[in-house]
Amino acid sequence: xxxxxxxxxxxxxxGISSAFPAERLRIxxxxxxxxxxxxxxxxVLKGFDxxxxxxxxxxLEADCTFQTVEWxxxxxxxxxxxxxxxxxxxxxxxxxxxxxxxxxxxxRSHSVLIGDAEKFTDSSPAALAGxxxxxxxxxxxxxYAKKAYKDSITVLAKDQPxxxxxxxxxxxxxxxxxxxxxxxxxxxxxxxxxxxIGDPISSEFLQSSAHITAQKGNxxxxxxxxxxxxQIKLNGVYDKINDQYFPFNIY
Amino acid sequence: MTDTRSPTIRGVSxxxxxxxxLLIAVVYSVLxxxxxxxxxxxxxxxxIATRExxxxxxxxxxxxxxKVERMSSLVRAIFLANDRRLERQLQLQIQALAQxxxxxxxxxxxxxxxxxxxxAKTIAAxxxxxxxxxxxxxxxxxxxxxxxxxxxLVAYEEAIRILETMGKEVSGNSxxxxxxxxxxxxxxxxxxxxxxxxxxxxxALFVPVLLLLARRHLAEPIGAAIxxxxxxxxxxxxxxxxxxxxxxxxxxxxxxxxxxxxxxxxxxxxxxVLQALAEKDPLTGLANRRMFEKFxxxxxxxxxxxxxxxVLLIDIDHFKSxxxxxxxxxxxxxxKSLAGLLENIPDLSNALAxxxxxxxxxxxxxxxxxDHAFEYARFLCRKIELLETQSVDGTILRFTASVxxxxxxxxxxxxxxxxxxxxxxxxxxxxxxxxxAEVDRPxxxxxxxxx
Numbered sequence: 001x002x003x004x005x006x007x008x009x010x011x012x013x014x015g016i017s018s019a020f021p022a023e024r025l026r027i028x029x030x031x032x033x034x035x036x037x038x039x040x041x042x043x044v045l046k047g048f049d050x051x052x053x054x055x056x057x058x059x060l061e062a063d064c065t066f067q068t069v070e071w072x073x074x075x076x077x078x079x080x081x082x083x084x085x086x087x088x089x090x091x092x093x094x095x096x097x098x099x100x101x102x103x104x105x106x107x108r109s110h111s112v113l114i115g116d117a118e119k120f121t122d123s124s125p126a127a128l129a130g131x132x133x134x135x136x137x138x139x140x141x142x143x144y145a146k147k148a149y150k151d152s153i154t155v156l157a158k159d160q161p162x163x164x165x166x167x168x169x170x171x172x173x174x175x176x177x178x179x180x181x182x183x184x185x186x187x188x189x190x191x192x193x194x195x196x197i198g199d200p201i202s203s204e205f206l207q208s209s210a211h212i213t214a215q216k217g218n219x220x221x222x223x224x225x226x227x228x229x230x231q232i233k234l235n236g237v238y239d240k241i242n243d244q245y246f247p248f249n250i251y
Numbered sequence: 252m253t254d255t256r257s258p259t260i261r262g263v264s265x266x267x268x269x270x271x272x273l274l275i276a277v278v279y280s281v282l283x284x285x286x287x288x289x290x291x292x293x294x295x296x297x298x299i300a301t302r303e304x305x306x307x308x309x310x311x312x313x314x315x316x317x318k319v320e321r322m323s324s325l326v327r328a329i330f331l332a333n334d335r336r337l338e339r340q341l342q343l344q345i346q347a348l349a350q351x352x353x354x355x356x357x358x359x360x361x362x363x364x365x366x367x368x369x370x371a372k373t374i375a376a377x378x379x380x381x382x383x384x385x386x387x388x389x390x391x392x393x394x395x396x397x398x399x400x401x402x403x404l405v406a407y408e409e410a411i412r413i414l415e416t417m418g419k420e421v422s423g424n425s426x427x428x429x430x431x432x433x434x435x436x437x438x439x440x441x442x443x444x445x446x447x448x449x450x451x452x453x454x455a456l457f458v459p460v461l462l463l464l465a466r467r468h469l470a471e472p473i474g475a476a477i478x479x480x481x482x483x484x485x486x487x488x489x490x491x492x493x494x495x496x497x498x499x500x501x502x503x504x505x506x507x508x509x510x511x512x513x514x515x516x517x518x519x520x521x522x523x524v525l526q527a528l529a530e531k532d533p534l535t536g537l538a539n540r541r542m543f544e545k546f547x548x549x550x551x552x553x554x555x556x557x558x559x560x561x562v563l564l565i566d567i568d569h570f571k572s573x574x575x576x577x578x579x580x581x582x583x584x585x586x587k588s589l590a591g592l593l594e595n596i597p598d599l600s601n602a603l604a605x606x607x608x609x610x611x612x613x614x615x616x617x618x619x620x621x622d623h624a625f626e627y628a629r630f631l632c633r634k635i636e637l638l639e640t641q642s643v644d645g646t647i648l649r650f651t652a653s654v655x656x657x658x659x660x661x662x663x664x665x666x667x668x669x670x671x672x673x674x675x676x677x678x679x680x681x682x683x684x685x686x687x688a689e690v691d692r693p694x695x696x697x698x699x700x701x702x
Contacts, residue, residue, distance in 0.1 A: 110350040179346075183344065248344070
């Protein structure tokens with residue numbers, strides 16, 4: 001009797017698992033934000049965000065597909081259900097929260113200005129009056145530059161690499177961006193002539209946390225992502241990925 | 252006698268008391284459950300609060316500790332570095348790391364990290380300047396080396412000192428948070444311990460009280476009631492209740508027993524009177540005729556060849572003239588003295604003397620033979636002859652009596668026949684001159700004999 005019951009249960013479970021194959025998750029990232037997400041010379045999508053996304057997929061036992069989407073259109077794409085999650089170092093803002101569901105933060109950072117550290121020693125708006133500040137369009141830093149440095153000229157680029165190019169080509173004097181991202185840039189040969197300008201910007205506005213986002217209302221998926229995030233933090237997978245990219249823990 | 256048939260009993264009923272106890276038990280259980288629930292909820296809330304606030308706090312302290320440690324090693328590295336590019340890279344890393352301290356609140360940490368970042372910048376700048384100076388004064392390398400160690404060392408030592416202070420603050424913060432958590436857990440544990448102790452002690456105290464109450468209000472009244480029942484059985488005076496039982500039912504039972512006891516003793520007294528009335532002759536105290544008839548019937552039934560039943564019918568001679576000469580009271584005295592004689596009949600088995608009516612008495616006993624009965628009758632005649640009775644006026648008078656005897660050995664005989672035979676014998680005795688005994692002797696062939 002017992003054996004038959006166990007057998008029946010087994011058949012039932014087998015039926016259930018075949019009826020519900022591994023979940024498919026479509027993930028979008030920008031692909032133009034080294035070292036968090038970028039496409040290398042051989043065309044492979046890489047970066048901290050991508051590795052975290054893969055670790056989360058493994059934790060969630062989901063089949064994941066990746067696509068790169070232009071930053072300015074990335075939320076739009078989520079809203080029109082072209083993908084399930086955005087994992088692209090997206091900072092939390094109220095405006096974005098009205099359109100998408102935010103997960104718990106998966107790393108935190110701070111915005112800084114870089115440029116010629118000998119020419120510019122003070123990062124106050126008054127000291128930088130008239131200077132040209134490069135920023136990537138649609139980022140929290142671009143918004144901040146426009147708002148806080150009214151006497152400076154904000155030069156917008158379509159993404160972070162383009163903004164860096166503006167600085168290299170002297171089309172801008174300064175570049176505003178994420179401290180960690182810019183640290184990586186300054187460690188490259190092209191970035192080696194620049195330094196952080198002045199004291200770290202202590203405005204709370206520029207303290208940002210990066211989150212994973214899902215379609216508005218998909219709270220169930222966000223809850224599972226949060227749980228998976230906690231798990232990879234606890235089992236050391238997160239720290240391993242962190243150490244591949246950064247000299248200190250950014251969680 | 253107290254009237255207990257319409258009692259106005261104050262106090263409470265057993266059922267009511269039972270309900271009260273049940274209510275107390277239920278209310279207590281509910282309160283205990285609520286209390287336990289409340290405490291456990293509080294502990295749960297504490298646990299949630301710990302998880303949601305304290306643990307993130309500890310995590311952030313841990314993060315800060317790691318950052319301070321990391322910063323220390325970067326500062327050490329920059330001090331030991333001897334390459335422009337490496338120094339720059341380390342300096343940038345220190346700066347980026349310093350910015351991270353802004354997240355976790357502590358202004359002392361933020362300020363310290365900024366100071367360290369600027370000291371790192373100083374170290375790097377000093378180094379660069381020294382290298383440039385060294386290029387110019389390539390010849391005097393010894394003095395350049397000395398300058399390098401002093402300027403860099405001051406900044407380095409300052410940075411390390413700040414980092415140590417930061418480290419102490421971080422571990423201090425962690426200790427405070429950990430202490431808070433431990434304190435909270437301990438407080439909850441103590442509260443739960445007291446709750447459990449109190450929850451257990453209250454019923455433990457309640458049980459002896461319950462037992463005392465039960466003894467006082469259940470066992471004692473019941474015991475008193477039982478003792479009273481025993482007393483009623485033994486016809487003793489009832490134990491007065493020390494206090495009225497508080498429980499209605501027990502008070503009712505106690506009252507009913509007291510009332511039953513008084514009824515029973517009254518009945519018993521009435522019975523004694525009634526029995527005496529039924530079985531005794533009021534004047535002489537001898538058994539009356541009714542008692543005699545009962546006794547005779549039983550005696551006949553017992554009869555056998557060995558032991559028959561003898562009836563001695565005794566009649567005082569000339570009793571009417573005693574009454575006429577000395578008055579009825581003296582006549583009564585004669586009856587009483589004869590009764591006194593008959594009452595103390597010796598040596599007869601199963602004898603009963605009774606007053607048959609008027610001046611007639613009858614003695615029944617188990618006799619071995621008709622002859623024995625006849626001899627005894629004659630003995631009685633002589634005893635009666637010698638009997639002295641004091642008359643009312645003080646004179647001594649004597650009287651005689653005649654006795655008729657009948658005897659049977661057959662249990663089938665009836666008492667009327669036996670009595671009639673005795674009566675015939677008595678008549679014969681009277682006719683033959685009185686103060687003598689005659690026996691109704693059944694002769695072979697149905698003949699009769701007189702002595």
